Amino acid sequence: MESYDHSKIEEKWKDKWFEDNVYEAIDFSDKPKKYILAEFPYPSGKALHVGHAMRYTVPDVYSRFLRMNGYNVMFPMGWDAFGLPAENYAIKTGGHPSKINTDIIPHYKDCMMRMGYGVDWNREINTTDPNYYKWTQWLFLKFFEQGLAQYKETPVWWCEKLKTVLADEEVLNDKDGNKISERDGNPVEKKMLKQWVLKIPQYAEKLLRGLKDLDFPEAIKIAQTNWIGKSEGAEIDFEIEGEKVSIFTTRPDTIYGITFMGIAPENPLITKIFEHIKNKDAVSEYINKSKNKSDLEKQMLKEKTGVELKGITAKCLLIGREVPIYVADYVLMDYGTGVVMAVPAHDERDFSFAKKYGIEIIKVIEGNDKKTDLYIGEGIMINSDKYNGMKSEDFKLKIVEDLEREGVGKKAVSYKIRDWVFSRQRYWGEPFPLLHLEDGSVVAICDTNNPKQVKEMLPVTLPDVPDYSPTSDGSSPLDKNKEWVNIEFKGRKAKRETDTMPNWAGSCWYYLRYCDPKNDETFADMEKLKYWLPVDKYFGGAEHTTMHLLYSRFWHKFLYDQKLVPTEEPYQWRLNGGLLLGADGRKMSKSYGNTVEPMEYVDQYGADSTRMSICFLGPYEDTYPWNTNSIKAVRKLISNVYQMKNKITNDPASKEITKAYNLMLKNATSMIEALKMNTCISEFMIFINILKKETKINKEIYKGFIKAFAPFAPFASEDIWQEINGYRKWKKENSVHLQQWPKFDINVLEEDTVLIPVQINGRVKAEIEITRDADENGAKKTALNNEKIKGLIGDKKLLSVIYVKNRIINLLL
RNA sequence: GGGCGAGUGGUGGAAUGGCAUACACGCGACACUUAAAAUGUCGUCAGCUUCGGCUGAUGAGGGUUCGACUCCCUCCUCGCCCACCA
Numbered sequence: 089m090e091s092y093d094h095s096k097i098e099e100k101w102k103d104k105w106f107e108d109n110v111y112e113a114i115d116f117s118d119k120p121k122k123y124i125l126a127e128f129p130y131p132s133g134k135a136l137h138v139g140h141a142m143r144y145t146v147p148d149v150y151s152r153f154l155r156m157n158g159y160n161v162m163f164p165m166g167w168d169a170f171g172l173p174a175e176n177y178a179i180k181t182g183g184h185p186s187k188i189n190t191d192i193i194p195h196y197k198d199c200m201m202r203m204g205y206g207v208d209w210n211r212e213i214n215t216t217d218p219n220y221y222k223w224t225q226w227l228f229l230k231f232f233e234q235g236l237a238q239y240k241e242t243p244v245w246w247c248e249k250l251k252t253v254l255a256d257e258e259v260l261n262d263k264d265g266n267k268i269s270e271r272d273g274n275p276v277e278k279k280m281l282k283q284w285v286l287k288i289p290q291y292a293e294k295l296l297r298g299l300k301d302l303d304f305p306e307a308i309k310i311a312q313t314n315w316i317g318k319s320e321g322a323e324i325d326f327e328i329e330g331e332k333v334s335i336f337t338t339r340p341d342t343i344y345g346i347t348f349m350g351i352a353p354e355n356p357l358i359t360k361i362f363e364h365i366k367n368k369d370a371v372s373e374y375i376n377k378s379k380n381k382s383d384l385e386k387q388m389l390k391e392k393t394g395v396e397l398k399g400i401t402a403k404c405l406l407i408g409r410e411v412p413i414y415v416a417d418y419v420l421m422d423y424g425t426g427v428v429m430a431v432p433a434h435d436e437r438d439f440s441f442a443k444k445y446g447i448e449i450i451k452v453i454e455g456n457d458k459k460t461d462l463y464i465g466e467g468i469m470i471n472s473d474k475y476n477g478m479k480s481e482d483f484k485l486k487i488v489e490d491l492e493r494e495g496v497g498k499k500a501v502s503y504k505i506r507d508w509v510f511s512r513q514r515y516w517g518e519p520f521p522l523l524h525l526e527d528g529s530v531v532a533i534c535d536t537n538n539p540k541q542v543k544e545m546l547p548v549t550l551p552d553v554p555d556y557s558p559t560s561d562g563s564s565p566l567d568k569n570k571e572w573v574n575i576e577f578k579g580r581k582a583k584r585e586t587d588t589m590p591n592w593a594g595s596c597w598y599y600l601r602y603c604d605p606k607n608d609e610t611f612a613d614m615e616k617l618k619y620w621l622p623v624d625k626y627f628g629g630a631e632h633t634t635m636h637l638l639y640s641r642f643w644h645k646f647l648y649d650q651k652l653v654p655t656e657e658p659y660q661w662r663l664n665g666g667l668l669l670g671a672d673g674r675k676m677s678k679s680y681g682n683t684v685e686p687m688e689y690v691d692q693y694g695a696d697s698t699r700m701s702i703c704f705l706g707p708y709e710d711t712y713p714w715n716t717n718s719i720k721a722v723r724k725l726i727s728n729v730y731q732m733k734n735k736i737t738n739d740p741a742s743k744e745i746t747k748a749y750n751l752m753l754k755n756a757t758s759m760i761e762a763l764k765m766n767t768c769i770s771e772f773m774i775f776i777n778i779l780k781k782e783t784k785i786n787k788e789i790y791k792g793f794i795k796a797f798a799p800f801a802p803f804a805s806e807d808i809w810q811e812i813n814g815y816r817k818w819k820k821e822n823s824v825h826l827q828q829w830p831k832f833d834i835n836v837l838e839e840d841t842v843l844i845p846v847q848i849n850g851r852v853k854a855e856i857e858i859t860r861d862a863d864e865n866g867a868k869k870t871a872l873n874n875e876k877i878k879g880l881i882g883d884k885k886l887l888s889v890i891y892v893k894n895r896i897i898n899l900l901l
Numbered sequence: 902g903g904g905c906g907a908g909u910g911g912u913g914g915a916a917u918g919g920c921a922u923a924c925a926c927g928c929g930a931c932a933c934u935u936a937a938a939a940u941g942u943c944g945u946c947a948g949c950u951u952c953g954g955c956u957g958a959u960g961a962g963g964g965u966u967c968g969a970c971u972c973c974c975u976c977c978u979c980g981c982c983c984a985c986c987a
Contacts, residue, residue, distance in 0.1 A: 261984075307905055307982090314904070317986065337987060350987085392985080423986045430987085436902095437985055504986050630981075667981095704925075706914060711980075715913055717926040767915065770924035777924095845920045850968045852920050890967050896919045898967055 092730040094694025098803045102201055105806075108820040111155070111206040113162035115604075115616055122159040123620050124151040125599055125659070127628035127636070128166045128213075130591070131192045132173035136199035138676070138684040138702075138714070142668050145699050146708045146765055147627045148205045152799035153760045155206070156829040162620060163206055164602040166213035167193050170221075171591030172250065172271055175516045179557060185516040189216060199687060204695050204802040206825065211605045215594030216516075220601065222547035223611035224593050225521040227643070229536045230650055232522070236287045237510065239530055243354070243422060244281050244509050249274035251558030252512045253283060255590065258635070281562065284520065284587065285507035288642050292316050292503040295641055303661040305709075308633050315634040317504025322488050324429060324497040326402045328413065329364045333357060333402065336424030336502050340491070341484040344472035345431040345452040347442065349402040349413045350394070352421040353378045358397075366399035371415060378417040392418045392441045404429070405496035406487075407473070416441060424502050434463055453480045508639070510590060515556035515565040517588030519548045523575065524583045531577070539609070548584070564588065595636055596643040599623055599658060614654065623659045627708070630664040637662065663763070666711040673713045684714050696801035697723040703765035703800060725773055726804050728780050729797060732790065733808050741786035746836055748778045749789045753832035756796050765800070772797065787812070792830035846871045847898040848880055856897075864891040871897050 105111065126147040129140055151163040167189075174188040181191075193214070200207065213220055231237040244253040247269045258270040267276045288295075296316050299309045321338035326349065335349070351358060353375045365371055374395040394416030401410040418437055419428050432442035433451040439462045442449055455467040469478045478486070491497030511520070521533040533548060534541035551572040556565050566586035567573060573584050597611065603620040604612040628637070637659075644658040669675060670682025677683065689698045700722035706712045741749070752775035759768035775793070779785060791812065798805035802825060809824035820826070839860065844867070846854045854876045858867050868889050871877055881901065890898040 310905065311982065314983070319986075321987085335987085339987075418985050418987095420986065428987050435987065437987075502986080633982080704913090710907090710914095712913065715926070718913070721925050766913090767924080770915075773924055843920095847919085847968075850966095855920075888967075890919095892919065896968085898919085900967055 092727040092804070094696065094726075094803070095691075097807045098202070098204075098690075098695055101803050101806045102204070104818055105206075105823070105825070106201060106209060109208060109210060110820055110823050110825055111161075111163065111208050113164070113208045113211065114160055116619055117160040119158060119160040121620060122151070122154045122161045122625075123599075123623045124154070124161060124163045125602075125623045125626045126163075126165075127626075127632065128168050128595070128598060129196065130168040130171060130173050131188055131196050132177065134192065134195070135685065135687055136196055136203070138668055138686045141203060141686040141698065141702055143627060143629065143665050144200070144203070144205055145702045146665075146763060147625070148203075149699070149703060149765055149799040150625070150760065150763060152206050152802065152825060153829065155825065156795065156799070156827060158828070162208065162211070162602065164211040164213075165200065165205070165207045165209070166211075166598060166602070167196070167215065168591070168595050168598070169193065169214055169216045170517050170589075170594055172514070172516075174216075175514060175556070178516075185556065186216065189214065202690055202695055203686070204699065206802070211602050213598060213601050213605050215518075215598065218547045218549050219608070221518045221594065223601070224518050224589070224597070225546055225548060226536055226542060227597060227611060227647070228518075228589065228593070229521055229532050229534070230652070231286055231646065232532055233536060234646075234650070236290065236646065238285050238287065238507075239282060240285060240507075241280055242283050242285060242507065242509060243278050244283055245276045246279040246281070246562070247274050247276045250514075251560065251562065252514050253279075253281060253509055255509045255592075255635075256506055283509050284511040284585075286510045286642075288508045288639075289503050289505050291642050291645055292318065292505050294645050295638065298641065298645065298657055302657060302659070305663065308637070308662060308664065311633045312638055315505060315638065319502045319504075321500060321502065322491060322497055323425070323500040324491060325405045326427075326429075327405060328357075328402045329361050329400055331357070331360055333427055334425050334497075335427045335429045336500055337429055338502075339431065339434060339484075340487045340497075341469070341480045342431040342434045342452055343404070343407060343429070343487060344469075344475075345433045345450045346404060346409065346411055346429045347432060347448045347450055348411050348430045348438075350416045350419040350428045350430050350438075350441070351397075351413060352419040352426040353415055353417050354421040355415075355419075355426040357427065358415060361397075361400060364400045365397050367395070367397075370395050371397060374415060391444065392416060392437065394418075394441065394445070396445070406491055406494060412447070414441075414445070422506055423504065433461065436462065436464070508642075510593075511587035512590050513562055513564045514558055514588055515550075515553065517550075517590065518593055519550055519566065519588055520585040521546060521548045522585040523577050524585065525577070526581055530585070531582075533577075550588075592636060592639050596640045597647075599626075599640075600653065611652075614652075618654045621653065622655045622657055624661060626659040626662045627665060628662070630666075633664065663709055666707075666709050668705075669711060669713040671714050671716060676714075689719060693719050693723050694726075694803070696726050696804050699802075700726070700769060700800050704769045706766055708763055708765070722769065725769075725776060726801050728776050729793070729801075730804055730808060732776075732780065732785055733812055735783065735785045736787045736790050736812060737784045738787055739784055741789050745779065745782065745786070745789065748775055749792065750832045750834075750836045751775075753792065753796060753830055754834070754837065757829070757832070760799070769800065772800075795824060795827050795830045798824045798827075842894050844894065845896055846874065846877055847896065848877070849900060850898060853877060853880055861893060864889065867891050867897050871899065 124147055126144050151161045155161045169188055174185040177188055178185040215221060228237065245259045246253055250269060254269055254276060259267055259276055260270050261267060268274060269276055296313060296318060299312060319338045321336060322340040323334045323336055324340060326333045326335065394414040397413040397415060400413060402413050403410045430438040432438040432447065432449040434453060449461065450471055452469060452471050453463060453467045454470050455463050455465050466480045469475050469480055469483050475483050488499050523531050523533055525531060534545035536542060551569050553565050553569045555568065559565060564586040573586060575582050575584055600612045600617065604616045607613055640658055644653060647653045648656050670680060672682050674680050674682060686698055697719050701719035704718050704722055705715060752771050755771045756768050794805050794808050806824050815822050841857050842860050843855055843857050845852045846856055854874050856870050856874055858870050884901045887900045
């Protein structure tokens with residue numbers, strides 16, 4: 089018997105599909121469209137790793153399924169090739185970062201082809217291609233023109249090891265509370281630097297409201313909501329030495345409990361009032377000390393510190409009270425106004441500070457538990473002048489009205505989300521299309537609405553530099569190429585911006601470019617965007633929930649407001665993939681020696697087996713260890729299927745086989761729709777276990793199965809399909825992957841009778857056969873006639889019967 | 902400290918209010934074989950059993966229900982995310 093030889097089969101079909109572009113996505117096709125997107129890789133290692141295989145296999149199976157169900161499917165792929173991975177690769181191996189495009193990407197692409205991913209490679213994109221980043225620059229200029237990109241002195245996270253700034257989202261805490269970089273876990277510190285920022289907070293409200301209508305898992309919506317961090321409250325005005333100072337609070341109802349004011353050490357307000365302070369030295373010393381204090385120290389010293397600004401007070405303009413002022417580093421500069429009204433009786437942080445420095449504590453809300461000194465909840469107002477006795481919820485609204493009427497405060501909303509630091513002092517990124525003029529102003533290199541200028545000035549190509557490695561003084565490597573930096577612009581001397589954009593820039597809009605990847609006139613044609621958008625299903629990694637996924641929603645919403653894209657949201661539906669752990673249950677890592685190289689499995693067992701094995705392990709969104717054994721199981725399945733082709737006949741199939749076939753198809757169809765690929769494969773196994781016992785297999789049933797099998801095992805299925813149909817010469821339209829998904833006959837599955845369990849007092853005691861859709865009386869009669877049930881009931885009295893049609897009957901005694 | 906999620910055989914998992922443990926892996930016995938591999942057949946949650954079955958079990962405890970892995974409450978453990986956000 090001809091045995092299953094995966095390498096021969098896979099070699100045979102791989103190129104044929106791509107030569108004829110079997111997986112072509114056709115613009116404006118009459119068929120309904122489906123845009124299936126999986127996050128494109130940033131190539132780093134030498135070959136496609138198993139994390140990629142995890143991420144792409146299920147979306148590929150799904151998009152193949154949709155194609156066979158009559159959809160015009162786009163499943164595109166590209167390369168997110170700017171950024172640190174490419175630079176680090178170059179530093180390690182010597183040579184230029186651009187060699188990632190020649191050394192690594194072709195290999196990645198070959199790996200993907202060998203894995204059988206049904207990609208329309210005519211739409212391939214690469215973020216480092218000047219024809220691509222020309223439009224990244226153009227889109228950035230749109231933000232600049234609208235005032236949403238700003239060059240400003242900002243407290244930023246600086247990573248000494250990487251020699252660059254990082255965005256808030258790229259900084260994590262390690263186990264000991266140290267701030268580290270998200271990428272490689274290098275230490276980071278706060279620094280004040282002039283940086284380009286994108287004003288994402290201006291879109292906070294839209295980003296928040298947009299979530300409502302998206303088919304995202306609740307966990308992602310919650311994570312984004314928390315990241316945006318909307319708080320409603322009030323701004324309340326104070327006066328210090330003639331300076332008006334506003335604070336933000338979510339608890340204006342506690343205003344009569346204020347006993348001091350807290351100011352962040354970095355707050356420029358301190359300079360303004362500094363001359364009035366009596367203890368200037370102590371204050372300066374504290375500010376300097378806290379500047380050098382690492383976040384680790386602040387975390388470790390759970391106790392809060394601060395220094396009173398002696399000789400001055402803050403006067404609340406509404407209630408007229410004057411309170412002492414403390415500079416304290418538990419007050420954050422970059423939230424609210426960098427100043428707080430401290431109410432120790434009703435805030436934990438203020439409470440512990442007040443206790444330490446012996447500051448008065450005034451309770452203004454009484455809850456049920458009257459004994460506690462610190463009370464966070466709601467209750468009845470006390471010690472609050474004419475408002476005593478009011479409910480705090482009501483007073484909260486009333487006080488804001490009063491503030492607004494008196495003109496000493498207002499209703500206010502605050503967001504945790506900060507300006508997005510958008511520049512990096514690294515070489516391998518998109519150059520900013522901006523110029524610094526001698527008078528200190530910054531201008532765009534062209535007007536985005538002037539096609540002639542755009543054509544002439546964009547892209548600003550990344551120049552060669554003598555040394556692209558990061559510098560120790562924080563200047564950009566591009567600074568070293570003076571010929572490039574110094575430019576004459578409209579007859580004036582100018583210097584180019586030498587920072588580059590972060591890795592995220594290219595990925596913020598790549599899904600738009602797939603719709604029209606070769607357009608030279610604009611980033612993507614509006615009509616094509618109208619056809620393809622929004623992305624119907626977006627698969628990716630959980631690590632991007634508050635980064636890429638939020639950033640690109642921001643870009644998209646902005647572009648929508650500029651009337652450049654037709655939809656309000658980029659992605660209608662999202663699923664985060666789980667992690668694949670090493671076989672030992674630990675995170676895959678070279679240092680543990682538990683990494684899995686998918687290409688080794690492709691060599692040894694074949695791509696079909698590798699694909700199915702990944703699907704069979706478990707649900708897409710779960711995290712679980714790699715299991716070497718499952719690949720043998722699925723290979724056996726494929727091999728069984730392959731060998732069955734020698735048993736096909738035109739003889740009609742038995743009733744049992746016909747039923748099993750239709751049941752398998754019904755279940756497989758709904759399971760793929762629900763993306764439950766693991767249980768779908770179980771259905772295949774159940775069916776094949778039955779079928780392999782037969783000596784003859786009906787041809788139509790076998791053909792139907794092969795079509796259902798094709799999304800999972802595209803190579804073996806194509807090989808079998810071509811052979812059993814007797815196709816001598818390859819023709820694209822005869823590919824199994826362009827056939828109609830097999831239909832099942834529901835009538836075959838619906839027997840006249842059904843088997844249901846009989847329970848006595850909720851415990852299963854017997855099984856009976858009753859007519860389908862029988863009524864309760866019929867079912868009860870059959871159950872009571874059952875010998876075993878009869879014996880168990882004996883002379884006990886039947887109290888009641890619970891009957892669920894075609895499911896169960898429960899007799900209560 | 903806060904948020905989210907998960908806990909089911911030796912292992913990956915299935916069942917999301919109706920026969921818990923599907924489908925696999927592993928393991929055991931047997932068959933084929935000089936032998937092994939491969940393949941096939943049977944068995945495989947635990948305890949008891951007169952071999953017909955009976956009983957218990959889905960992290961622990963409680964609740965709702967005729968009926969709970971599934972819904973609710975309390976607790977424990979693990980994972981992920983966030984963390985002085987006024």
